[in-house]
Amino acid sequence: MKKNSVIFTMLLLLSVVVSCGERQKANKSGEGADSTVVLRNGQLQVIGTQLCNEQGEPFILRGASLGWHNLWPRFYNKQAVSWLADDWKCTVVRAAMGLEIEDNYRENPDFAMQCITPVIEGAIEKGIYVIIDFHAHKKYTEEAKTFFAEMATKYGKHPNVIYEIWNEPDYFEWDEVKAYSEEVIEVIRTIDPDNIILVGSPHWDQDLHLVAADPIQNVSNIMYTMHFYAATHEAWLRERTDAAIADGIPIFVSECGGSEANGDGRLGVEEWETYVEWMESRKISWVAWSVSDKNETCSMLLPRASDEGNWTEDLLKPWGVLTRNSIRNHSDLPIKTIL
Numbered sequence: 001m002k003k004n005s006v007i008f009t010m011l012l013l014l015s016v017v018v019s020c021g022e023r024q025k026a027n028k029s030g031e032g033a034d035s036t037v038v039l040r041n042g043q044l045q046v047i048g049t050q051l052c053n054e055q056g057e058p059f060i061l062r063g064a065s066l067g068w069h070n071l072w073p074r075f076y077n078k079q080a081v082s083w084l085a086d087d088w089k090c091t092v093v094r095a096a097m098g099l100e101i102e103d104n105y106r107e108n109p110d111f112a113m114q115c116i117t118p119v120i121e122g123a124i125e126k127g128i129y130v131i132i133d134f135h136a137h138k139k140y141t142e143e144a145k146t147f148f149a150e151m152a153t154k155y156g157k158h159p160n161v162i163y164e165i166w167n168e169p170d171y172f173e174w175d176e177v178k179a180y181s182e183e184v185i186e187v188i189r190t191i192d193p194d195n196i197i198l199v200g201s202p203h204w205d206q207d208l209h210l211v212a213a214d215p216i217q218n219v220s221n222i223m224y225t226m227h228f229y230a231a232t233h234e235a236w237l238r239e240r241t242d243a244a245i246a247d248g249i250p251i252f253v254s255e256c257g258g259s260e261a262n263g264d265g266r267l268g269v270e271e272w273e274t275y276v277e278w279m280e281s282r283k284i285s286w287v288a289w290s291v292s293d294k295n296e297t298c299s300m301l302l303p304r305a306s307d308e309g310n311w312t313e314d315l316l317k318p319w320g321v322l323t324r325n326s327i328r329n330h331s332d333l334p335i336k337t338i339l
């Protein structure tokens with residue numbers, strides 16, 4: 001009996017060692033049940049001013065935004081999302097559903113859905129997070145309520161999804177933006193009680209001092225967006241954001257760039273690095289603008305880049321190279337050269 005129990009114990013230990021080894025092997029190879037970013041981090045939540053994972057640990061998302069769906073529909077596909085996850089190490093992508101410029105969601109909702117659906121579903125399949133961005137500069141309250149009711153019904157059960165309800169209010173007062181946001185948030189929260197909601201602020205998401213003076217009350221898991229373009233926006237915007245955080249405002253940088261504020265002009269590499277280090281030091285999530293092929297500084301790709309990824313470095317414009325490096329350099333995911 002004694003001998004049997006020793007043998008049994010040895011077998012048990014051996015099976016534990018083998019199963020641990022298998023688990024490590026699975027994680028290393030990118031397979032295994034907990035190998036995706038979303039499987040590991042689950043349902044995101046806001047604790048205080050910090051984005052946290054399901055376990056309550058501070059969590060930083062880093063990624064890229066697609067350009068307007070109605071200008072660059074060719075990048076709205078699962079393969080591009082997969083490439084951004086695998087090669088760029090994006091843990092989040094942003095689908096910028098245009099509400100302005102011709103052929104937008106208001107004029108052609110079917111086309112908008114055809115574009116954003118593979119991006120959202122590609123991100124879910126890939127196990128990364130995805131921002132569904134209502135890419136508007138003006139106010140379309142009824143359209144937003146209809147749209148987000150549909151999105152929350154379809155995708156609210158997926159921890160992957162983050163709702164961005166108004167990209168950048170241009171010339172609206174905070175009380176107008178706040179009233180709009182409260183209406184849209186109510187629609188989403190009636191259907192989806194928990195996924196993160198991103199809220200804009202006046203002047204292209206820069207007036208966070210106005211938010212801090214009068215924030216939205218009694219809603220959990222909302223964050224406010226700050227957008228910057230490093231070659232234009234200097235230390236004052238970081239200082240203003242720091243002050244808002246100190247006042248209890250959770251911040252998410254859902255769009256940013258190294259160019260000037262119009263998306264063109266000089267690429268401010270040093271200013272960009274300063275901004276990235278600032279975001280990282282404050283554990284602020286960030287998403288760079290944009291995966292597009294326009295002849296302007298903030299476009300990441302050349303026109304001859306394919307629709308579906310496989311973007312070698314010669315297909316990336318300087319801003320694409322810089323973004324990819326910044327994401328990869330800060331990523332805690334294993335870096336594997338695919339090309």
Ligand code: MG
Pocket residue numbers: 156157158159192193194195
């Ligand atoms: Mg949910």
